[in-house]
Structures are given as C-alpha cells and as structure tokens.
Amino acid sequence: MGQLLVNGIVAGLLLALPALALSLTFSVLRFANYAVGSYLSCGAYLVYIGNVVLGMPLWLAASAGAALFAVIAVGIDWLAYRPLRDRGGVTLLVASMGVAIALENVIRFFAGNLPRAYNVPVARPMRFGDIRLNHEQLTILVAVFAALAVVWIIFRFTRLGRMMRAVADNPDLAAVRGISRSRVVAYVWLIAGMLTTLSGVLVGLDANVEPQMGWTYLLPVFTAAILGGIANPMAAVAGALTLGLAEELATLVMPVHYRMIVTFLVMVALLLVRPWGLFGTRWVTK
C-alpha cells in the first residue's frame, strides 16, 4: 500500500509539469494546446541528442535542451498560433493538432520508431522499510518540486508573474494598463517549453524515449489540468497528484494496461459533475 502511494505520487508528479504548462498556456491564450504531448516528446529527443549523441551529462543536456526547446516553442507560436489568435479556440485547437502531427513526424523521420534510453548510471533502488524508491523516482521528485517552486515564485512574486495573471484575468484591462500581451505570451511559451522538455526527460528516465511517449501522456495531462480547473495553473499540480494516485490505486482492481481507462472515467465523471474542476470555481459557459 505504501509502495502504491509512493508510485502514485511519482506518477502524479510526472503529470504535474505538462499539466502546469497546458493550463498556463490555456489561462493566458484561452486555447487548449493539443501539441503539449508532442512538445514533451520533442524536448525528450533534444535532450537525448545532447546526452547520448554529444555525450553531455544528463543535467547539462536537460538544461541545454530546455533552453533550446523553449525558443522553439516561441517559434512555433509565431509561425502557427499567432496568425490564428483572433480566430477563436476551435481553429487554434485544430491547428495545434496539425502542429502535433508535424512535430511527431519530424521525430519519426530523424530518429525512427525504436525506443531509446538516456545514458545514466544504473543504481540499486533505495529501501525505506517496505518501500522501494529508485533513483529515477528520486530525480523526478527533486526535479519536479524544484521546477514547481521556481514557477510558483515567478507567478507570485515577480513583475512577470503579475503581468501573466493580469492577462489571464482580463486581457483588455491588462492592455489598458500598458501590459504588452505579446510579450507575456512569449514568456508563457518559454516557460511552457522548458516545463514540457523537463517532463519529457523525466518520462524518458521513468520509461523510454520514443515517438509515442507524448501521445500516451496527452489524455492524462488534459485530465489533470481539467481536474485542477483548466484555467488555474497551480491547481493543475494538485489535479495531477490526485490523478496519479487514482491511477495507481486503481491497479488494485483493474489490470495495469487499463490505466488510461481509469483516466478517462475520472475525466467523464468530472465533466458530468464538476466541469469547473475539483479546485476551480464555477464559471459560466455559453
């Protein structure tokens, strides 16, 4: 049981960063970025190039990859999403599917379909009584909490964070107060790009690096974000932890390969009962 809880928390933490990235972009841009899964895979492959092809240590490769992909995410926004900004959420939604397909196939073209692994030393798992914690899980724990702390500090205590919250809350009012929306949007993509790259590395550590990795995370990431109330970035983290625990505990009654069905059921139940999220506040839909 204790082991299940630990695994559930780790699974939830893996979801936390992409869910945070998704709801961050949603809160500022009002569109659900379907390409978030492909961002995750792309980041993971960029770091793979640094780590295995160029022989950098993983932390260095991850930092370089995150910085590089953050710039790419801003570039994608410039090329694909910016021209469509005034056309409503549905058009952007379909465009983001196009972006997702394109990115995934760039990966397939250059890297093929075979799963790959990062070059990290193999280590024996640590034991605390009955509970085993392997080094990958420890890395995930530390990295996710560090990233969350940084984002939280930016969000709460900096000028940029205030600007982001202002634009998310009321873009017109923010514009009147002299906040440049396009600058805030660029920063949001930078942060989202770094978060998805980091989560890609962690998912790659936990399992493998393969073109499908982002795709399999898409549904849980959306569910986690909806659980938190999709326009509420920090609550997405709580949503991710809840979902991770739910998925892990469900393995007591369901086969492991049906994880995604648990996720789907959670999402359906939530949309029927509390569509504004477990931690969100009710808002008016049309």
Place this chain on the structure above:
Amino acid sequence: MTVYLIATLTLVAIAALAGLALNLQWGMGGLVNFGLFGFYMLGAYIAGLLTVQGLPPLVALGVAMLGVAALSALSALISVRLSEDYLAIVTLGFAECLRLVISYEGWLTRGMLGVSGIERPLQAWWPRGWGDTGFLLLALLAVLIVYTVLQALARSPFGRLVRATRDDPGVVEALGKSVLGVRVRVFAIGGAILGLAGSLHAFYYSYIDPTQFGPIITAYAFMAVVVGGRGSNRGVVASAFTLIFLLEGSRFLIDLVPGLGASELAAIRLFLVGVGLVALLIFKPDGFGREPRSALADKTSSRF
C-alpha cells in the same frame, strides 16, 4: 497499375466518407471530433466480428452504423454542454480507450491477432477476378448516397438549425430550440457515416487489427474538410479525391527515390499533412469549396 489505381481509389472513397462525416460534425455543427478514428474503428470491428459470426455483411454493416451512431450520441452527451475543447478531449479519450479494450479483450475481439476472413458484401454479384472493382463501385455508391443525403440535409430546415447552433448557440436557445438535441443528433448522424466508413474498411481489407487504426485517419479527415471548405460537402469530396489520392499515391515514391524507406516516407507524408493543416487554416481559412446557401453567414460571421 490498374490494380494499384483501384486499391487507391477504394481507400480514397472510404476516406471521403470519413471526411463527409467530419464535415457534418465539425464543418456544419462546429463540434470538434478528435477521436474520429475510434468511431471508425468501432464500425470496422462491429461489422467485421458480426460478419465472421456468419451474419450477412450488409446486415452487419447496418448494425455497425446503428451501434456507432448510438455511442457517438452518448459520447456527445457527456460534453456538448461544455465548450468545444472538452468535446475534443472526450472523443479522443474515448477513441484511445476503445483501442485499448480492443487490444486487450481478446475473447471478444481476438486482440492483437486481429479478425481475419471478413467476407465482403455482394461478392457473388461480380464475375471472377472483378471483386476489387465491384467493391470499388460499392464504395463509390456509398459516397454518392451519403453525399446526396448530406446535401439534402444541409438544405433542409434541420441543416439551417445545425449551422445556427454552430454560429450562435445562444440565439438558437432563445428561439426555443434545444441546442443539446441538435448537437447530439449531429454527432449521431456523423457517427453512422463513420460506422459505414469503418465497415467498408473491414470488408475491403478482410482483416483488421488494432494497429490499422490511429490518429492518422482523423488527420486525413480534418485535412479533407479544411481543404474542401468547412460545410461544403462538394468541396470535401473533391479534396478527398485529389489530395488524399495524392497522399496515398505517394507510396509509389519508394520505388523512385533510393534510400527512402517506408517509415521515412510515411513520416514525410504526415509531416506535410500537419504543416498543411496549419498553413491552410492561416492562409485559406475557408478552404476551396463553399457552404451551400450561407454566403451571407460566411461574410458576417467572423468566428468561422
């Protein structure tokens, strides 16, 4: 060469059906169905499994259409009260879960082994050696029927209502019509067409397994609708028979370009589909076709 042409045209006809279904759901109704391939897969499996059990293929096809329509309506009920983003993720989740169930519940679906020996409908009608041509004619007939029905529907009062719910659900609600009812029906009719497309897929290959179905089917349908112009059935059929024909036909390039494997070629093709989708939405948002009887609406509505 002729054999290849017939095979490609059959696939294009099936893709055109999926495109027409999406054009009703998304083009006319504004409902984003990202899980299109799941409904298509469900149609293929219902038709395939029932045919293998000994049911006449045409009866199996009918059951598949009804079954997919019912499940489409159900999945629409979950989320159409909310905004479009949610319908997109719910349909996608439904499709992924369905693929998992089909992959693992071997007692029902034969799992990853797949269902083989699916008989085609009306096979006895054609002389020996003309089976593929006959099936192509059948698929084209299906496209013709669906096209005619959808054109009639688009011009009918119901069609107007569907477009109205897309453009402004508030007004429709204020006029005393049920937006939810319209959306569920649109999703169900689209689902029936997807069931038909999936059934034809199963009949054509006579063998189905879970790996045949993936998001790429959804991507092709979106491409057909975006190129053809949302709401224009004629445009969707035309774009399916030109664009998807070209994309499918590009398999030929393997023989012509040395050093290019099948998986690289598939990656290039899908990359082009993805980039093409975005580029079209940016540069040619209305596609190349026109929605019937809504020239005014096109000019005044900025949302679509």
